[in-house]
Each structure stands twice: as C-alpha cells, then as structure tokens.
Amino acid sequence: MAATPGNKLGKIAIVGSGLIGQNWSMIFAGAGYNVTVFDVDPDQLTRAQTSLKNTMEQYERDGYLRGKLTAAQQMSLVSTSSSLSECLKDSFYVQECVPENLELKKKVFAEMDAVASEDMILASSSSCLCASMFTDGLSHKSNMLVAHPINPPYFIPLVELVPAPWTNQDVVTKVRALMEEVGQSPITLRRESLGFALNRIQYAAINESWNMYQSGLLSAEDIDRVCHNGLGLRYAFIGPLETMHLNANGITDYCDRYAEGAYNVQKETFKPVPVMYDVATAQKVQEEFNQTIPLDKLAERRSWRDKRLAELSKLKKTLDGEK
Numbered sequence: 001m002a003a004t005p006g007n008k009l010g011k012i013a014i015v016g017s018g019l020i021g022q023n024w025s026m027i028f029a030g031a032g033y034n035v036t037v038f039d040v041d042p043d044q045l046t047r048a049q050t051s052l053k054n055t056m057e058q059y060e061r062d063g064y065l066r067g068k069l070t071a072a073q074q075m076s077l078v079s080t081s082s083s084l085s086e087c088l089k090d091s092f093y094v095q096e097c098v099p100e101n102l103e104l105k106k107k108v109f110a111e112m113d114a115v116a117s118e119d120m121i122l123a124s125s126s127s128c129l130c131a132s133m134f135t136d137g138l139s140h141k142s143n144m145l146v147a148h149p150i151n152p153p154y155f156i157p158l159v160e161l162v163p164a165p166w167t168n169q170d171v172v173t174k175v176r177a178l179m180e181e182v183g184q185s186p187i188t189l190r191r192e193s194l195g196f197a198l199n200r201i202q203y204a205a206i207n208e209s210w211n212m213y214q215s216g217l218l219s220a221e222d223i224d225r226v227c228h229n230g231l232g233l234r235y236a237f238i239g240p241l242e243t244m245h246l247n248a249n250g251i252t253d254y255c256d257r258y259a260e261g262a263y264n265v266q267k268e269t270f271k272p273v274p275v276m277y278d279v280a281t282a283q284k285v286q287e288e289f290n291q292t293i294p295l296d297k298l299a300e301r302r303s304w305r306d307k308r309l310a311e312l313s314k315l316k317k318t319l320d321g322e323k
C-alpha cells in the first residue's frame with residue numbers, strides 16, 4: 001500500500017523554528033509524523049514555513065528527501081502555531097530548539113511544564129547545557145532530557161541522549177526508539193557530562209590541531225587534510241576503538257603492540273589540557289583561510305559541505321542496506 005500523509009499516530013511539537021527546529025521538522029515529517037512548529041517570533045514562523053517547503057522540494061529534486069512520502073505530502077504534515085499550548089496539545093513528544101541560553105531554556109521549559117500532559121516527553125536540542133540545569137523543580141522533570149543533534153541533523157544522524165539524574169529510564173528508552181524509528185542514530189550517556197560525547201572527542205581533535213599549528217609543524221590546510229583525506233574517511237564507517245580492533249589481531253593485540261608507542265607519542269608531543277583557542281592563533285589560521293575560504297564565501301562553502309554530507313549520507317544508507 002502506498003504511504004499516505006498522516007499515517008503515523010501521534011503528533012510531535014517543535015519549539016523554536018530556526019536551523020535546528022526546521023531540520024527536526026523535516027526528519028519527523030519524513031517519517032510520517034504530524035508536526036506542529038511554534039516560535040515566539042511570528043515572522044520567523046512564516047519564514048520557516050517557506051524555507052521548509054523550498055528545502056523539501058529541493059531535496060526531492062536532488063534525491064535527498066527522506067522517507068516514502070513526497071515533499072508535498074510531508075509538507076502537508078507540518079503546521080505552525082503561534083501559541084505554545086496549542087503547539088504542545090495532543091503531542092506525545094516535544095523537541096525544544098530555542099537559542100542556547102540557560103535563562104531562556106529555564107523559561108521555556110517552565111512554560112512547557114505548565115501545559116504538558118503527564119506522559120508527554122520533552123527533549124532539548126541543547127548543545128552544551130545539561131537538562132538538570134534547566135528542569136530542576138519542574139513537575140514533569142522525570143520526562144525531560146537532552147536530545148542533542150549534530151548540524152545538519154538531516155544528513156548527520158547522531159543524536160546524543162543525555163538524561164538528568166531524575167529522568168525516567170523508560171523515557172530515555174522511548175526517545176532512543178523514536179530516534180531509531182525516524183532514521184537518526186542515537187547514543188545514550190548514562191549520566192550527565194559536560195560536552196556530552198561528541199564535543200569531548202571533537203575538542204581532543206581540535207586541541208592537537210591547535211598545538212601542531214602553534215608549533216609551526218604544518219599548515220592549517222595540511223592539518224585539516226589529515227582528517228578529511230585521512231582519519232575522517234575511516235571514521236565515517238568505523239570509530240577509533242574499532243579501528244584499534246581491526247588494525248591488529250583484536251584490540252588487546254593492538255594494545256600489546258602499540259600502546260607503549262602511543263603513550264610515548266603523547267608524552268613527547270602532547271601539551272597539557274585545557275587548551276585555550278586563542279585569538280592570535282585563530283587570526284593566523286584565518287589569514288591562511290582567507291586565500292581559499294574568505295569570509296564572504298562561507299555560505300557557498302557551507303552549501304558545498306552540505307551537498308557532500310548529503311551524498312555521503314546517501315552512500316552510507318545504500319551500503320548499510322547491503323549489509
């Protein structure tokens with residue numbers, strides 16, 4: 001039977017219609033859910049609706065549209081509301097996407113708490129703030145957690161689920177299942193940790209890039225090439241731990257063979273943490289980037305990046321289908 005719009009039971013609320021709110025809207029509509037989007041700024045809500053329509057149509061033309069519904073069918077699942085309580089009404093899941101500001105998150109979560117139903121799950125897209133910082137004292141706090149996407153979530157599926165100490169385990173399990181169902185790739189942290197998992201790994205990579213650049217060892221372009229034409233190709237399919245496992249006769253053998261060497265490299269070359277990403281070094285890197293990616297070409301380069309991420313995401317899906 002052909003898929004028809006609205007074939008999923010249940011409605012999802014998106015609070016905040018900026019970059020991330022729009023991505024979540026497309027992800028949930030792509031999976032067949034009815035989506036209602038709220039924004040405090042009515043003009044932004046109108047802009048978001050136009051942008052969603054244009055983006056979905058473009059993705060349909062490019063072959064990047066997710067799910068089995070057409071762009072028009074997916075768009076018919078998305079509605080907007082200028083009232084937070086209307087937006088949340090009858091929703092089983094809320095994805096908050098307002099700017100990363102602690103006081104604002106506290107305010108918005110308190111407002112949502114006041115109108116939430118007993119079993120409604122409320123997740124924040126927060127990149128850095130932990131749920132315990134803005135849900136303490138709320139009546140539905142056991143239904144609240146962080147579900148952190150990675151930009152652009154439509155093409156990078158990882159979602160970090162980070163429960164507060166009071167988040168119900170059953171809620172985490174349900175959000176993980178929902179994320180899998182809509183085609184994202186969730187990971188679950190067992191407790192709150194600043195930076196979650198992705199940024200801790202990302203900052204470790206930036207730290208070494210920064211230190212090597214500062215020491216004059218190689219150019220910014222060559223440092224980045226280590227990732228996009230080296231490690232990154234591998235990491236698009238297997239992570240650092242599986243790399244260890246495959247690069248020897250299992251990870252224990254890897255450690256027998258290489259742990260001492262790796263330890264010595266670190267002892268010899270690593271600088272103490274934390275590393276401050278200082279303006280003086282940043283200016284030197286920017287001078288180098290001015291030759292290839294000047295500031296007025298950033299938007300163009302972002303589109304170039306997103307197109308490649310879209311193609312890689314398509315390739316990964318094809319290869320995973322072949323498993």
Ligand SMILES: NC(=O)c1ccc[n+]([C@@H]2O[C@H](COP(=O)([O-])OP(=O)(O)OC[C@H]3O[C@@H](n4cnc5c(N)ncnc54)[C@H](O)[C@@H]3O)[C@@H](O)[C@H]2O)c1
Nearest residue numbers: 016017018019020039040097098099100125126127149151
């Ligand atoms: N942009 C990224 O790369 C990225 C990646 C992962 C997670 N995040 C997180 O997602 C969240 C949203 O980020 P974004 O980049 O979409 O921000 P954005 O600035 O693009 O959009 C935020 C939207 O929230 C709206 N808003 C402001 N106050 C509001 C309120 N009280 N109620 C409802 N809407 C309100 C704004 O009008 C705006 O449309 C942040 O917590 C951010 O850290 C962002």
